[in-house]
Amino acid sequence: MQFEIHTATWGKWHTDLFLSVALPTLLASHNLPALSNNHKVVYRIYTTPKWKDYLISSSIMKRLKTLVEVEYVLCRNDENYKALNHMDIWHDAANHAKTSKSIFVVVPPDTIWPNCVFENSLNALNRAGTKCVAVPYMLTVSETSVPALLEKEESSFQKEIIDISARDLMQLVIDHFHPHLMVLSDNNPHGRPPLELMWPVEKEGFVVRCYTRELFMVDLLEIELTEHFYGQSFKNPDQYYLMRDSDEGFLVGLHALLKYSYIAHADRPLQPFDIAACSLVGANRAPLAWETGKKPILFHKSKRTDNKKWRTVIRSSLLFYHRAMILREALMIHEVVRDSGYGGGAARIISLILQSQDIDFAKKWRYRLSTTFIIEGDLDWDEKNKEKWQNLCKVGNEKILLEEIMKYIIPSRVILDEIVDGQTKTFEALGGVKYNFKREGEYILINGRLVVTNQITGEIKNVVVITQPDTRTKSYIPVGN
Numbered sequence: 001m002q003f004e005i006h007t008a009t010w011g012k013w014h015t016d017l018f019l020s021v022a023l024p025t026l027l028a029s030h031n032l033p034a035l036s037n038n039h040k041v042v043y044r045i046y047t048t049p050k051w052k053d054y055l056i057s058s059s060i061m062k063r064l065k066t067l068v069e070v071e072y073v074l075c076r077n078d079e080n081y082k083a084l085n086h087m088d089i090w091h092d093a094a095n096h097a098k099t100s101k102s103i104f105v106v107v108p109p110d111t112i113w114p115n116c117v118f119e120n121s122l123n124a125l126n127r128a129g130t131k132c133v134a135v136p137y138m139l140t141v142s143e144t145s146v147p148a149l150l151e152k153e154e155s156s157f158q159k160e161i162i163d164i165s166a167r168d169l170m171q172l173v174i175d176h177f178h179p180h181l182m183v184l185s186d187n188n189p190h191g192r193p194p195l196e197l198m199w200p201v202e203k204e205g206f207v208v209r210c211y212t213r214e215l216f217m218v219d220l221l222e223i224e225l226t227e228h229f230y231g232q233s234f235k236n237p238d239q240y241y242l243m244r245d246s247d248e249g250f251l252v253g254l255h256a257l258l259k260y261s262y263i264a265h266a267d268r269p270l271q272p273f274d275i276a277a278c279s280l281v282g283a284n285r286a287p288l289a290w291e292t293g294k295k296p297i298l299f300h301k302s303k304r305t306d307n308k309k310w311r312t313v314i315r316s317s318l319l320f321y322h323r324a325m326i327l328r329e330a331l332m333i334h335e336v337v338r339d340s341g342y343g344g345g346a347a348r349i350i351s352l353i354l355q356s357q358d359i360d361f362a363k364k365w366r367y368r369l370s371t372t373f374i375i376e377g378d379l380d381w382d383e384k385n386k387e388k389w390q391n392l393c394k395v396g397n398e399k400i401l402l403e404e405i406m407k408y409i410i411p412s413r414v415i416l417d418e419i420v421d422g423q424t425k426t427f428e429a430l431g432g433v434k435y436n437f438k439r440e441g442e443y444i445l446i447n448g449r450l451v452v453t454n455q456i457t458g459e460i461k462n463v464v465v466i467t468q469p470d471t472r473t474k475s476y477i478p479v480g481n
Contacts, residue, residue, distance in 0.1 A: 018109035205300035407431035
């Protein structure tokens with residue numbers, strides 16, 4: 001394999017951090033040296049003319065050139081170049097790596113790496129089927145964590161190499177934890193829009209669950225990137241590897257104490273709905289959200305001694321995350337059905353999920369049941385019955401609403417493509433209504449009504465089917481079109 005590592009840095013703060021902290025940790029034996037021993041590695045640094053000269057003059061860059069090939073790419077001659085432009089640079093860098101058929105690697109300049117990440121990432125890529133690696137992260141306050149790290153470096157690290165173990169780095173994180181990450185801790189009285197959530201394990205570490213993560217190493221001939229460097233176009237989940245134990249590897253972001261002080265925080269703990277809604281906002285959308293979060297990421301500063309304590313926290317975090325992902329799926333279904341012109345029906349489904357907090361069926365649906373929703377596009381969900389549904393959705397009428405909607409809920413996934421021509425399959429809804437699914441050539445009929453949309457299938461377990469009377473006119477859309 002051939003690798004291209006990319007760092008974008010300019011300005012004194014970022015460049016000094018890269019030279020004094022990030023690069024010295026990369027030079028530790030199980031990071032860059034482990035990669036360059038048997039593979040060609042090109043390190044491409046994106047910078048401005050002034051900071052290129054600054055970089056070239058540093059002794060550690062000369063040391064880097066003894067390990068790998070170093071290239072400088074000039075962005076523009078503008079010292080006011082905004083840090084946000086690094087995303088555009090990364091995408092340009094990704095295109096370059098793809099053209100050269102190299103594994104693409106991203107290293108931000110304001111990071112610390114334990115002496116294990118590169119070697120373990122390489123091991124992951126060497127496993128059959130793996131096409132990309134993601135690395136979890138922690139954040140520290142740079143004003144205090146960097147001096148603490150460099151003070152240790154003076155006494156115990158080699159010159160220009162910072163060899164810090166994952167557990168020692170976790171201790172540094174705990175000592176200098178950034179408040180921007182702290183608010184994501186379970187039961188914190190405040191919250192912010194999250195990509196992940198953390199559950200403390202008393203005196204030992206954290207359990208983290210996230211629904212997506214920027215890729216660290218990726219084969220771009222196999223995997224495409226989203227705007228924010230999440231993976232997409234996966235043929236199967238095994239192509240994606242996320243490190244799930246801090247002993248295996250993670251990175252530490254170095255952020256100023258007040259960097260995120262402008263972000264508004266809710267005056268309440270985070271809820272599953274916050275994760276669900278945030279995961280569907282713009283660039284946060286990414287595939288494999290369920291696969292990414294259903295297994296925990298374990299951060300610990302020493303050997304995990306109390307396995308029962310860890311199991312309890314892991315189980316609690318899974319229940320929270322599962323509910324968040326089911327709510328995410330519900331919102332996705334709402335969105336697709338709404339855009340199909342059946343917003344009334346979608347709103348009723350979401351009302352059931354969000355309002356019926358203490359009803360046994362709703363709990364089963366969130367955690368166990370797979371379901372198929374039948375939406376009769378011209379009947380109970382339309383304007384004719386608007387007043388009826390509005391009354392049912394009022395606070396206090398949740399059980400009545402549930403009884404009505406159960407007539408349209410089949411407690412299993414009905415996959416239309418599995419129904420063969422001439423075959424009829426019968427399914428009973430939770431409310432007792434029986435639905436006969438029949439295929440007639442290219443058409444599917446349900447109780448004599450035509451299916452008029454492509455099947456809307458959720459990521460985890462839910463299906464929505466929309467029907468209308470069998471008029472056999474040009475007003476319907478045959479299944480599969």
